[in-house]
Amino acid sequence: MRKFAALLIKELRELINKQLIASFVIIIVMFQVIGKIGESESKKIEERKEIGLVMLDEGKYSKTVETTLRNIFNVYIIEGNTTDEWMKNAYESDIRNVVVIPEGFSKEIEGGRKAKIEIYSVTKSLGIRERIQKTILSSIINSLNASISRELILEKARGEDPEFLTKPISTEEYVYLKGKIIKASSDAVFAYMMQQSIFIPVILFLLLVFTSQMIATAMGQEKENKTLETLLTTPVSRASIIFAKMISAVILSCVFAGAYMYGFRGYMFAGTGGALSELAKIAKNYELALPVQGIVLFGICIFLSLLTGLLMTTIISLFVEDTRSAQLAITPVMILLLIPYFLSFTIDIMELSPTAKTLMYLIPFTHPFYFYRFYMLGYLKDIFFGIGYLILLNILLTALIIKLFSTDLLLTARISLKRAR
Amino acid sequence: MPILEVNSLFKNYGKVQALKGISFFAEEGEIFGLIGPNGAGKTTTLRIISTLLTPSGGEVKVLGLDVQKDASKVRKFISYLPEEAGAYRNLRGIDYLKLMAQLYSDNKKEAEMMVSRAIEIANLGDRIYSKVSTYSKGMTRKLLLARALMHEPKLAILDEPTSGLDVLNAHEIRKIIKDFAKEGKTVLLSSHNMLEVEYLCDRVAFIHEGQIVEQGRPEELKKKYGVKNLEEVFVEAVK
Numbered sequence: 001m002r003k004f005a006a007l008l009i010k011e012l013r014e015l016i017n018k019q020l021i022a023s024f025v026i027i028i029v030m031f032q033v034i035g036k037i038g039e040s041e042s043k044k045i046e047e048r049k050e051i052g053l054v055m056l057d058e059g060k061y062s063k064t065v066e067t068t069l070r071n072i073f074n075v076y077i078i079e080g081n082t083t084d085e086w087m088k089n090a091y092e093s094d095i096r097n098v099v100v101i102p103e104g105f106s107k108e109i110e111g112g113r114k115a116k117i118e119i120y121s122v123t124k125s126l127g128i129r130e131r132i133q134k135t136i137l138s139s140i141i142n143s144l145n146a147s148i149s150r151e152l153i154l155e156k157a158r159g160e161d162p163e164f165l166t167k168p169i170s171t172e173e174y175v176y177l178k179g180k181i182i183k184a185s186s187d188a189v190f191a192y193m194m195q196q197s198i199f200i201p202v203i204l205f206l207l208l209v210f211t212s213q214m215i216a217t218a219m220g221q222e223k224e225n226k227t228l229e230t231l232l233t234t235p236v237s238r239a240s241i242i243f244a245k246m247i248s249a250v251i252l253s254c255v256f257a258g259a260y261m262y263g264f265r266g267y268m269f270a271g272t273g274g275a276l277s278e279l280a281k282i283a284k285n286y287e288l289a290l291p292v293q294g295i296v297l298f299g300i301c302i303f304l305s306l307l308t309g310l311l312m313t314t315i316i317s318l319f320v321e322d323t324r325s326a327q328l329a330i331t332p333v334m335i336l337l338l339i340p341y342f343l344s345f346t347i348d349i350m351e352l353s354p355t356a357k358t359l360m361y362l363i364p365f366t367h368p369f370y371f372y373r374f375y376m377l378g379y380l381k382d383i384f385f386g387i388g389y390l391i392l393l394n395i396l397l398t399a400l401i402i403k404l405f406s407t408d409l410l411l412t413a414r415i416s417l418k419r420a421r
Numbered sequence: 422m423p424i425l426e427v428n429s430l431f432k433n434y435g436k437v438q439a440l441k442g443i444s445f446f447a448e449e450g451e452i453f454g455l456i457g458p459n460g461a462g463k464t465t466t467l468r469i470i471s472t473l474l475t476p477s478g479g480e481v482k483v484l485g486l487d488v489q490k491d492a493s494k495v496r497k498f499i500s501y502l503p504e505e506a507g508a509y510r511n512l513r514g515i516d517y518l519k520l521m522a523q524l525y526s527d528n529k530k531e532a533e534m535m536v537s538r539a540i541e542i543a544n545l546g547d548r549i550y551s552k553v554s555t556y557s558k559g560m561t562r563k564l565l566l567a568r569a570l571m572h573e574p575k576l577a578i579l580d581e582p583t584s585g586l587d588v589l590n591a592h593e594i595r596k597i598i599k600d601f602a603k604e605g606k607t608v609l610l611s612s613h614n615m616l617e618v619e620y621l622c623d624r625v626a627f628i629h630e631g632q633i634v635e636q637g638r639p640e641e642l643k644k645k646y647g648v649k650n651l652e653e654v655f656v657e658a659v660k
Contacts, residue, residue, distance in 0.1 A: 006523035014511055225507040230568075233471045233501040234524040235493065408474050412434065 004240045011248035014221065015214055020252075028259050050074040051140070052090045052098035059106020061148055065117070068147040069099065069140070087120060096122050097137060109148065117144065177288075177376070192288055193376065201369045204302055205341050208365070210253035211306065212313040212330045218245050219317035220326030229411065238405040246310050294375050297383060301368050304390035308364040309333055311397035318401075318410055337365050344369040350379070364390055424449050424484060424576050424607040425470065431478035432465050432631075439465045441631040442479065447576070447609055447624075452602045454622035455611040456655065462631045463611035464504065467580050470609065471501035483576055500574040504581040504611075506565050510554040514545060514564050517553060518571065525572040539571035542597055559590030566594060570601050577601065579610040583617060595621055615652040627655050634658045 051073040055062060069075050076095055080086045083100075090098045100118040108115035119137055146166065153162040173185040182189060222228040231241060290298060312333045320326040340363055343349075349360055349370055360366045367386030374382050404410065423446040432440040440462045447453040455463050468474040470481055472492040481488045483495045508517045518539045519532070526532035540549055543563045553561065562582070569577055582598065583591035598621060602608050612618050618625055619639050626636035635642060635658040639651055646657045 003524055006520055010509065010512075010520050014509060017511065225510060226503060226505045227507055227509060229468075229471075229473060229503045230501065230506055230565075232473055233496055233499065234521070235496040236524050237493070411468070411473055 003236050004244060007236065007240055007244035008248055011218060011244050012251070014218060015248060015252055024256060024259055049136070050076060050095055052076050052078040052086070052093070052095040054078050054080075054086050054098065054100040056103045057101045057105040059110070061106040061109045061115070061151070062101045064147050064151055065099070065101055065105075065144055068143050072139075072143060083120075087122065090120070090122050091124070094124075096124070097140070098122065099140065109152070117141075182288075189288070193372070201341055201344055204305065204365070204368050205337060206256075207253050207306055208309045208337055209334070210256045211249045211310055212333050213327065214249035214252060215245055215310060215313045216317040216320060216326035216330045217323050218249065219314075220320045220323035220329075223320065224322040232410075239402065242314060242401060242405065246314060249310065250306070288376065290372070290375060297375070297387070298368070298371050301371050301383070301387055301390070304387065304394060305364050305368045307394050308390055308397065309337065311394060311401060312336075314401055315397065315404065318404055336363055339363055340366040340369045361386070361389070364393055422485060423447060424451075425453075425609060426482040427466070427470070427479070428481075429479035430466065430469065430476055430481060432462070432469060432474065433477045439631055440469075440476075443626075443628065443631070443633045444479075445626045445633060445636055447607050449575075449607055450602060450605045451623045452598065452608040452610065452621050454618040454625040455609065455628055456613065456615065456618050456625055456651065457611075457628035458613055461628045463613075463628055464580055466628070467501070467578050467609070467611055470576075471499060471578050472496055473501070498575040499578060500569040500572065500576075501578045502565055502569040502580060502582060504584055508553045508561060508564060508568075510552070513552050514543070514549040514556070514560075515540070517564065518543075518549075518568060521568045522571060535571040538573075539567040542570055543567035544593075559586050559593075562586060562590065562594060563597075566597055570597070570606075573604070573606065576607045576609060579608060581612055582610055583612075583614070591617070615650060615655065619651045625651065627658050629655075629659045 049072065051069060053066065053069060053075050055066065055077070066075070076093065078086045078089050078093075078095070078098060080089055086098060086100070090096075098120040100120065102116060102118065105115045105117070119140065121137065149166055150162040153160060153165050157165065172183070175182045175184060175186050175189045177189065219228075222231065232238070313330055316329045316332065317326055320329045340360065343360070344366075349357060349366070352360065361382075367383075367390060371383065371386075374380075374386075425447040427446065428444050429442045430440050430444070431438070431442055443462070443466065445453070445455075455466060457463050465474065469476050470483065470488060472488050472495055475489060484498055486495050486498075488495050508514075509520075512520065515536070518536050522532040522535040522539070526535055543549060543566075545560055545563060548556070548560060549564075553564070556564065566579075566582065569579065577598075579598065583594050586594065595617065598608055598610070610618075610621070622639065624636065624638050625642070627634045635654065637645070642651065642654045643649065646654050648654055648657060
């Protein structure tokens with residue numbers, strides 16, 4: 001144990017260098033800064049509900065339009081005589097939407113004909129603020145239509161309820177999931193489940209990328225600095241040497257991934273606290289979050305798949321000659337990781353043909369990526385199959401590493417960028 | 422009983438036969454030199470004895486232990502210094518020695534003794550507290566040799582110990598090796614520097630194209646071939 005501890009400390013000291021610390025700090029600071037900028041932009045968007053108005057009509061329905069707009073937005077009357085002048089003034093006043101009520105607007109409605117309103121979007125940056133402002137346009141039109149039709153109903157169908165006439169149907173949404181009826185919109189439930197499904201693969205993906213790179217680099221450094229041969233002739237078991245490398249990589253990658261996710265969360269959810277808490281309420285009320293048993297199973301699944309990735313990288317990195325070829329050597333593991341990573345966002349694995357499904361199941365990283373969905377949808381057989389498969393795969397890979405470590409391949413086989421060139 | 426026995430050792434790399442049945446032995450307190458040109462099979466032989474490579478045939482015994490079957494036991498009694506060995510560049514010299522001492526020792530006290538001995542052998546003064554990455558080639562080699570000898574191995578296997586070093590550093594290294602053998606320890610070294618071998622070794626074996634073409638005491642060999650130095654012995658032996 002004392003010798004193993006010495007090896008572990010040595011590996012950590014080798015891995016923790018200035019570059020690693022710098023990238024660690026940059027990741028946290030970068031996401032935090034981006035998150036803060038996003039948050040302040042979101043606040044600006046919420047605060048700045050302003051709209052420009054050009055009134056060329058003096059009729060009563062124009063007044064209705066103005067009143068409706070004033071209830072929702074800060075209305076600025078735009079001065080000018082031509083469209084160019086209105087747009088120039090709006091642009092200079094930083095107003096992104098302008099409603100123009102043309103002359104004769106009220107008369108058209110009074111005559112029972114559809115009246116036209118012109119809505120101009122002022123584009124300055126194509127940024128998020130403008131994209132969100134555009135969604136405001138549809139709410140403007142809906143609000144104006146609702147106000148005017150309410151007034152028309154009151155005038156022309158006295159005694160009738162305008163609310164009923166404009167919206168005779170009311171809806172209540174339910175979602176049937178895992179034998180339970182959830183009173184919530186499918187959009188909200190889907191959004192929560194997607195958030196869970198996306199978050200988990202991202203963590204695993206980051207963990208594996210960091211860990212694989214560290215292991216391959218550590219092995220590459222041993223060969224590049226010509227220290228491996230000396231280490232292999234010391235009275236320390238080969239298993240200790242290799243596990244010290246793996247465990248040190250896992251420790252650092254956990255810290256790294258934690259920092260990354262902390263920053264990422266700050267970035268992702270900046271200014272969306274309200275929406276999140278709403279989702280969290282639904283999740284709590286309807287048990288959409290993983291229960292203890294699910295968390296334990298997920299922990300086992302993610303640990304086994306991480307171990308599989310590490311063992312695979314270790315096998316490949318045994319043959320690398322230097323740190324540069326080490327980076328290349330992890331490519332096969334990354335490809336295996338990327339396939340389910342991207343497919344988990346787009347493909348419903350249960351809808352695949354048996355052959356395609358089997359192929360997906362053979363990729364060890366498929367199982368944690370789909371775990372949340374499988375668990376929530378009650379596909380426990382698939383989860384247990386995945387865990388069993390990962391256990392078997394890990395046993396085989398460990399046996400292979402031990403076998404390889406006792407052969408000459410460690411010193412005689414080579415993957416080198418120099419030779420490839 | 423010899424400290425090292427090599428009997429009919431073969432090693433193949435695919436179709437290439439690197440060793441073709443070589444045999445030799447080394448006694449306690451002896452410096453044994455394996456001499457030959459590049460690619461003759463010296464490093465392969467040393468790697469097999471160091472438990473790094475598996476032989477294709479024959480047997481190697483260190484203190485009566487088979488290097489294949491009892492590899493983990495053998496590693497306790499040997500130390501190996503590869504030709505182009507390096508140390509962990511992020512560590513200071515002293516930390517490197519402490520790390521290696523921990524791997525060879527069973528307790529803290531033993532480790533401390535090994536480090537003290539290594540500091541003495543390396544003789545790097547205050548530079549032992551500098552990072553390895555700042556060392557010259559000669560300083561690194563002395564540090565590595567100190568590492569190889571600090572746990573007082575029964576058999577020290579040194580591959581080209583003075584390769585690439587300047588005259589002064591090479592001289593210092595040779596002195597360290599001589600002193601170590603005087604303590605009753607066995608040294609097996611490889612070299613293609615005939616003069617160095619003649620100065621250092623009690624007995625030598627000439628290896629050429631995977632075969633030992635001649636072996637014995639330097640003086641006896643020179644007498645046998647009627648030549649002035651080992652270089653000429655080698656030339657005559659491979660004819």
